[in-house]
Amino acid sequence: MATQENNDDRIALLQGTLDLLILKTLVLGPCHGQGVARSIQHQSEELFLVDHGSLYVALQRLEDKKWISGKWGVSENNRKARFYSLTPRGREQLVEKTGEWRRLARAMALILDSGTGLKGEEA
């Protein structure tokens, strides 16, 4: 029970990020969940370890919000899979969220970079 609660905390923290990453991934075209996970992992140079369970819950959440739509289809290696694609609404959200994230990142950077001597390490 206790571990699950910690999980919940983490999801809550990462929620915005994960949603944004999913939307960004789908901009390239329809993709199934496993593909999305691989893509995120790959593109972040394996820095992000995507919790698959959370990913599927997030996909469902986005679908419920009608930002993406899901449809069963067949993968390139002939497996049944649920393919997600971006809706127009999702596209708007992507633009908006990207802007938000940029502003957030910039603000974070401003604070973290302000002369505490840790600059070198991160760079």
Add this chain to the structure above:
Amino acid sequence: MFRRKRSADDFRAEIEAHLALEADDLKREGLSEDEAHWKARREFGNVRAAQERFYMRGRWIGLDKLLRDLRFGLRSLGQSPGFAATAILTLALGIGANTAVFSVMNAVLLRSLPVEHPDRLVYLRTSDQPRGTGTIDTTETFSYAVYDALRQPGRGLSPVMAYVPLSSTKVAVRYGAQPEEAEGDMVSGTFFSGLGVNLPLGRGFSEQDEKDHAPIAVISYNYWTRRFARSPQVMGTTLYVNAVPMTIVGVAAEGFEGVEPGGSTDFWIPLQDRRELNAWGNPPDEGKLYMAHSTWWCLRMIGRLAPGVTRTQALAELQPVFQTAAYVGLSGSPQQGEKPAVLSLADAKSFPGYDQQYGNPLRMLMAMVGLVLLIALANVAMLLTARNATRQREFSLRLALGAGRGELFLQLLVESSILVTAGGALAWGFAELATRLLGQWAQIESSLAPDSTVLLLTLAVLVVAALLFSLAPLRVALAGGAELALKTSAATSNADAGKSRTGRIVVALQMTMCVVLLVGAGLLVRTLRNLENTPLGLRVDGLVVFGVKPSVPSIPQGVAFYVNLMNKLRVLPGVESVTIMEERLGSWWSDNSDMVVDGRLPDVANGASRTVRSNVAGPDFFRTLGVPVLAGRDFADSDTAASPHVGIVNEQFAQRFLPNVNPLGHTIGPYNVPYTMTIVGVVKDHKYRSIDEEPIPMAWYMYAQIPYLGPMHVEMRVHGEPLAILPAARKAVQQLDPNLPLIRPMTQRAQFDTTISHQILFARLAGFFGFLAVVLVATGLYGTLAYRVSMRTAEIGVRMAVGARREQVVWMILKDSLLLTAAGVAMGVPLAMLVGHALTSSLYGVRPLDAVTYLLAVVGVAAVALAASAVPAGRAASVDPMKALRTE
């Protein structure tokens, strides 16, 4: 896009697909089949958690939990259908009975008149009407002269409204070609405006209408619905009332059915001044109609307190006016030694007359069903406690695993709510049905349908029940505490529950209530028996009665009609004798007045009443009724207008006014009226108005000799089935006048029975509720005992293993319930005595401390207790010690 929410299965399939895809990828990266599958799954993490989160997404967690509790509750109730059915049925009966009786009580006693500010309305009442007046009701009716004086402006009441029925029953009306009957009132011009009754259609009356005696009518919403199918076309059409054309000008507000006590009025017309429309449908008395007749007190009055005036102020202003007007047409003031009439004002907020008629029986019934409800609630609570005590370990385990008390309570609440909801729904249906039946039996004409007040009360009861049913078992469930889960033996873990003191107290209290109910029901049922077996003093079997209402242009013509009619009826085959009378026997009506004996008002010993009840009768009257003539003779055909005036009195009359002398030959007559007659017969006392009356002095006039003749009732004594004569009688009547119907034809027995119909109804209901209580107590006791025995199986096994005999075990169980019974009876008998005392006024021929009733109630409760204990005791005795010990 618009399909329904995704199912959990679909989500699971997606995860399976993911795992397969991931495994494919991993294999491609060089892992073996097994490794790939294993790693895919490991990397995914907790599949189940993801599914759970999928499931939870967008749900209100509390509701979900509730649904789960609900499903769990339903499942666990489904596993014990017997328990569920018993609990639901018990609740439905208990709550349904309460809802039904309460909705009748609400409609009859608590609901306000549907008028503006009903709290400002007052009925006018009087004490001691002046001597020499004729009255309809000794405290509620007034003369037109009094009305006319009180309604003058500036006297505290604004306005004063008079109303009077056009007939003591129903009045003949005709709409189109069809003659029918309806209940109609003549009312003041201020009636609708003064009461503040809305007229959804048309208009009410004006004071000018009253002055002009305008031929217009307002019909009730109910009558409009029933008779005219709510057609607006009815406005402006003609309704013939006693053949007088009245134009319908309005429809009164829905729910307003007049202010006649206990009745519902179909139409109203302004006060009239014509022969056909005299008050109460009476023929003119000495040529005078009600308006000119200052000593006929026949109008009821209701008033509205003028703005800013209190009841006391209004009364102070009206009293002197009343006391002058009351003696108009008499000597102008009270006679010597006569108490002056005093006006008073009574609350007119609620429906008129019902309190008098139904107040006490209804309050009594309400108390009874209240007790039944308590018993029912206690039963279900005990059943639930017993059932949940067996789940004590389940609860303990859950507590031990960290469940909160709140969660346990919630689950119990959900379970009890299921029972209560099902029981409540069933109860509502049951109540609707019962209310309709009650209304029919009691002949209450106003609407009894449960309204929002009733619904609210029922819901309140249900909520209390639901809480009670979850709190009571919770105590037991929690009593074990978390450590109980660690105990292993039923012998130790259940012993406490088996001896629960609360359970014993509840059972004893149920017995107490059962005793009270049985005594109450017993007293009422015995009252009913007494009423049904009361000797009437006349040979009632073989008598049939019906009314005729011929047009009587003059008295000789009227007498001729009745002579003709009797002659025609007497010769019908199977007819033994025929007579006529003005007031029908056993119809609650009587004509009461003071009488002069030998030229003066008689002295009466010990302040006894001087009131004499009188009736107008035809020849062969007592022979036909089968009332013994003790001295002198019956009326005969030879008594005519030309022969000396004769009268007959009963024993009471002779004893009170002519003690120790031969009453025959003395002259008597009504007070203040120049008519005398000579007593020619004395008859045995017999029942007259109703079955439960005490005999009072009576005198009979000969119909052919008095200066007054109107509709009469025909009484026939026939051989065989009395009602079989009616077609022949109808033919005979219609030979004389083809338009005359037989009015309310029935056997005289049935007519008398109507006077105890309320007692019959309430005694039956009381009997039913008493029986219901017994059944409930029996099931409750059986359930509790059976449960306790099953809890003690191990203990009994041990006892038998160490040598206890079967009888000892049986006795142990029986002793327990006998003790409870004794305690219940000890508490119940004094309580029942209180109840019996409160019932005194409803009893007839049985004392409130009737020993037989108490004995029967106690024996009944004891028998129920024994019967309910016998099965569990037998089961206890047949416990196989080895098996009992091995159950662990």
